[in-house]
Amino acid sequence: MNRDKANELDQLDPLAYARDYFALPTHGIYLCGHSLGAMPANAPEHLASVTRDQWGKNAISAWNNADWINMPQRLGRKMAKILGANAHEVIISDSTSINLFKLIVSALSLRPDRHVILTEKENFPADLYMADGITQLLSKYQVIRCEKTEIANHLNNDVALLMLTHVDYRSSEMHDMAALTAEAHHHGALVLFDLAHSVGAVPLSLNECQVDFAVGSGYKYLNGGPGAPAFLFVAERHLSSTTSPLQGWMGHQQPFAFSNHYEPATDIKKFLCGTPPILSMAALENSIDIVSSIDIHAVKEKTDQLAELMIELMALKCPSMTCISPKAAKERGGHLGFFHQDAYAISRALLDHGVIADFRAPNLIRFGLPALYLRYVDIYDTVATVSKIINTNIYHHPRYHAVMTVT
Amino acid sequence: MNRDKANELDQLDPLAYARDYFALPTHGIYLCGHSLGAMPANAPEHLASVTRDQWGKNAISAWNNADWINMPQRLGRKMAKILGANAHEVIISDSTSINLFKLIVSALSLRPDRHVILTEKENFPADLYMADGITQLLSKYQVIRCEKTEIANHLNNDVALLMLTHVDYRSSEMHDMAALTAEAHHHGALVLFDLAHSVGAVPLSLNECQVDFAVGSGYKYLNGGPGAPAFLFVAERHLSSTTSPLQGWMGHQQPFAFSNHYEPATDIKKFLCGTPPILSMAALENSIDIVSSIDIHAVKEKTDQLAELMIELMALKCPSMTCISPKAAKERGGHLGFFHQDAYAISRALLDHGVIADFRAPNLIRFGLPALYLRYVDIYDTVATVSKIINTNIYHHPRYHAVMTVT
Numbered sequence: 001m002n003r004d005k006a007n008e009l010d011q012l013d014p015l016a017y018a019r020d021y022f023a024l025p026t027h028g029i030y031l032c033g034h035s036l037g038a039m040p041a042n043a044p045e046h047l048a049s050v051t052r053d054q055w056g057k058n059a060i061s062a063w064n065n066a067d068w069i070n071m072p073q074r075l076g077r078k079m080a081k082i083l084g085a086n087a088h089e090v091i092i093s094d095s096t097s098i099n100l101f102k103l104i105v106s107a108l109s110l111r112p113d114r115h116v117i118l119t120e121k122e123n124f125p126a127d128l129y130m131a132d133g134i135t136q137l138l139s140k141y142q143v144i145r146c147e148k149t150e151i152a153n154h155l156n157n158d159v160a161l162l163m164l165t166h167v168d169y170r171s172s173e174m175h176d177m178a179a180l181t182a183e184a185h186h187h188g189a190l191v192l193f194d195l196a197h198s199v200g201a202v203p204l205s206l207n208e209c210q211v212d213f214a215v216g217s218g219y220k221y222l223n224g225g226p227g228a229p230a231f232l233f234v235a236e237r238h239l240s241s242t243t244s245p246l247q248g249w250m251g252h253q254q255p256f257a258f259s260n261h262y263e264p265a266t267d268i269k270k271f272l273c274g275t276p277p278i279l280s281m282a283a284l285e286n287s288i289d290i291v292s293s294i295d296i297h298a299v300k301e302k303t304d305q306l307a308e309l310m311i312e313l314m315a316l317k318c319p320s321m322t323c324i325s326p327k328a329a330k331e332r333g334g335h336l337g338f339f340h341q342d343a344y345a346i347s348r349a350l351l352d353h354g355v356i357a358d359f360r361a362p363n364l365i366r367f368g369l370p371a372l373y374l375r376y377v378d379i380y381d382t383v384a385t386v387s388k389i390i391n392t393n394i395y396h397h398p399r400y401h402a403v404m405t406v407t
Numbered sequence: 408m409n410r411d412k413a414n415e416l417d418q419l420d421p422l423a424y425a426r427d428y429f430a431l432p433t434h435g436i437y438l439c440g441h442s443l444g445a446m447p448a449n450a451p452e453h454l455a456s457v458t459r460d461q462w463g464k465n466a467i468s469a470w471n472n473a474d475w476i477n478m479p480q481r482l483g484r485k486m487a488k489i490l491g492a493n494a495h496e497v498i499i500s501d502s503t504s505i506n507l508f509k510l511i512v513s514a515l516s517l518r519p520d521r522h523v524i525l526t527e528k529e530n531f532p533a534d535l536y537m538a539d540g541i542t543q544l545l546s547k548y549q550v551i552r553c554e555k556t557e558i559a560n561h562l563n564n565d566v567a568l569l570m571l572t573h574v575d576y577r578s579s580e581m582h583d584m585a586a587l588t589a590e591a592h593h594h595g596a597l598v599l600f601d602l603a604h605s606v607g608a609v610p611l612s613l614n615e616c617q618v619d620f621a622v623g624s625g626y627k628y629l630n631g632g633p634g635a636p637a638f639l640f641v642a643e644r645h646l647s648s649t650t651s652p653l654q655g656w657m658g659h660q661q662p663f664a665f666s667n668h669y670e671p672a673t674d675i676k677k678f679l680c681g682t683p684p685i686l687s688m689a690a691l692e693n694s695i696d697i698v699s700s701i702d703i704h705a706v707k708e709k710t711d712q713l714a715e716l717m718i719e720l721m722a723l724k725c726p727s728m729t730c731i732s733p734k735a736a737k738e739r740g741g742h743l744g745f746f747h748q749d750a751y752a753i754s755r756a757l758l759d760h761g762v763i764a765d766f767r768a769p770n771l772i773r774f775g776l777p778a779l780y781l782r783y784v785d786i787y788d789t790v791a792t793v794s795k796i797i798n799t800n801i802y803h804h805p806r807y808h809a810v811m812t813v814t
Contacts, residue, residue, distance in 0.1 A: 138545075
């Protein structure tokens with residue numbers, strides 16, 4: 001493999017055209033799409049136009065004539081295709097964390113004689129925070145955190161809910177959704193998956209896997225913009241028997257009746273709460289339309305090839321970078337994680353040398369590999385840069401060791 | 408009063424210049440700023456620029472170099488001035504409903520031996536929904552709804568929290584914040600005000616009034632855009648003793664440490680939850696900057712003059728329209744409410760004749776009077792149009808009686 005061969009792979013790439021849909025950061029190769037997806041090139045004009053033509057020219061009338069009122073459902077329908085769900089099982093609302101609250105509490109209400117939320121120790125921290133908060137509010141419940149490999153052993157008839165993040169935010173390891181769901185159901189437990197690190201990166205089939213509940217964010221591989229509103233999924237079989245504990249006017253059966261009593265909608269709208277942030281929703285819809293126009297199996301295939309090229313080149317040129325992601329492509333999500341004892345300094349030096357990757361304490365560098373806008377030559381150049389930084393000791397420079405504080 | 412005199416009032420209006428800050432709807436006189444504020448004229452370009460230059464060019468780096476990470480606090484500081492609060496007592500987050508949940512639960516935790524959330528029967532319905540949802544989740548609590556005039560009589564040592572909407576969404580009647588807060592405190596109860604229909608319309612002085620908690624939205628008189636993120640206020644004396652029941656990563660003391668255990672921030676950031684919708688936040692910041700540049704006492708004074716002109720003209724020309732708003736300006740918020748047995752048909756006909764007002768079942772028309780962009784001549788023309796519609800029986804046309812459905 002050399003740079004020319006990487007360029008050749010790009011020329012043969014059937015997804016190469018999709019890169020033109022995006023305007024990429026100007027200061028380097030963007031390998032953080034697993035954290036914040038790149039901007040669709042048409043997003044600034046789309047936002048300006050929604051703002052000017054809908055809010056500006058129509059103001060309150062836009063709730064009807066620009067159909068703002070149906071955006072949560074309309075986007076939910078579009079999202080459902082990406083999730084392998086039915087159109088009426090998905091809605092866009094609030095943030096992933098808020099949606100987790102709604103669905104964890106809903107799930108617990110379906111298993112009134114059980115007391116345990118089972119999860120893994122290394123689940124995404126924000127998900128652990130939310131579950132812990134629920135047990136503080138509702139003291140009859142407890143969270144049990146076990147090792148990733150011990151989940152099946154901890155399933156028993158006191159587990160109300162198995163809550164997992166599908167793709168590990170550090171290692172990129174992907175749970176076997178179908179197998180774990182079947183195992184949980186075998187013990188009478190319900191299953192909730194956080195798909196934040198999966199959606200848009202890997203094919204999903206929630207209904208085929210019999211998943212009960214799911215949540216996820218729109219701003220990673222879906223490229224919906226910073227803090228894009230999140231989605232939630234409730235399997236049809238639970239729709240009539242659950243309600244949201246966060247009762248807001250948008251979840252009312254007749255929001256515009258302004259009744260003094262809450263009557264939840266009978267459909268997925270019951271999981272809405274307050275008024276959605278329409279401008280952020282508009283950016284998300286624009287990007288969902290782009291992402292969903294591209295075959296997700298082709299996306300995953302290219303991601304895997306990018307990943308394999310990176311693993312191979314890194315082993316060759318930077319052996320001190322230890323890949324912690326699964327070797328088997330089918331067990332991986334859309335990014336790769338590498339350990340290095342000086343990961344922090346290396347990540348800082350990379351940024352200085354035109355490679356935008358991210359660092360997670362204490363010693364992990366993550367490279368996001370969104371197939372829609374990354375090229376094989378980007379992988380080649382990234383590893384060449386890592387190699388240069390490590391092998392010439394650039395990263396030992398004190399400026400790369402200063403702690404970056406976010407205030 | 409005639410149209411020329413109304414024009415003269417506009418020429419003398421010290422706030423007339425502010426109208427140029429807005430691009431108003433193209434299909435009529437906009438009297439729905441109490442529902443969705445008009446668009447600041449610079450909003451489309453501001454949104455396009457944040458999208459293109461921050462998300463597009465910087466992507467993930469914009470969390471630091473465009474200071475996205477501090478937006479909730481930065482906007483909170485700006486909002487604090489509008490609220491009569493200290494900079495560190497206010498933050499922007501989620502929706503009004505979600506913030507209500509956080510603060511109601513927090514307030515209850517401060518009065519562990521009390522069981523009642525006291526509110527008024529005609530409080531804003533969404534606030535009633537949220538409180539009712541909390542009592543379903545936490546069965547030891549109950550909501551007592553009393554008449555507006557009976558609040559003081561229902562305060563006793565079982566009331567943990569008095570929860571009120573400051574300005575009534577129908578009548579525009581404004582509670583005496585200082586007096587009710589003092590009365591509640593006298594009984595050991597805490598106070599939470601929803602300021603959705605007050606903020607940006609009337610002067611507020613939360614700390615002078617000793618208010619404990621407050622929430623409100625950014626999309627009415629603040630002109631922050633459809634579904635703009637909401638704010639919450641926690642009085643300094645409660646900051647160290649309360650935490651949010653909705654534990655999300657942005658509320659963590661060290662969000663970027665990705666610790667597996669939740670340690671709430673020690674400041675107002677503890678009430679953040681998930682990742683905020685940055686694009687909607689950007690529109691809100693743009694409008695807060697405009698609104699807060701204008702003296703709120705001058706705004707209220709002009710609103711009162713617009714209201715008095717409308718009340719006077721309506722009584723003269725349309726006596727069948729019954730004003731339900733207080734006669735005394737100091738008891739009113741930023742809109743007026745009029746009853747008419749055919750309010751629905753009249754509101755539909757008004758829209759057809761270039762007057763955008765809103766209808767609330769069963770028989771109320773609301774006219775929002777945002778002083779920043781409304782003229783005296785708009786009031787004159789509005790009443791002339793109402794008069795024409797009523798006195799010529801235009802509103803009896805069947806097309807104005809067809810039920811408008813929002814699907």
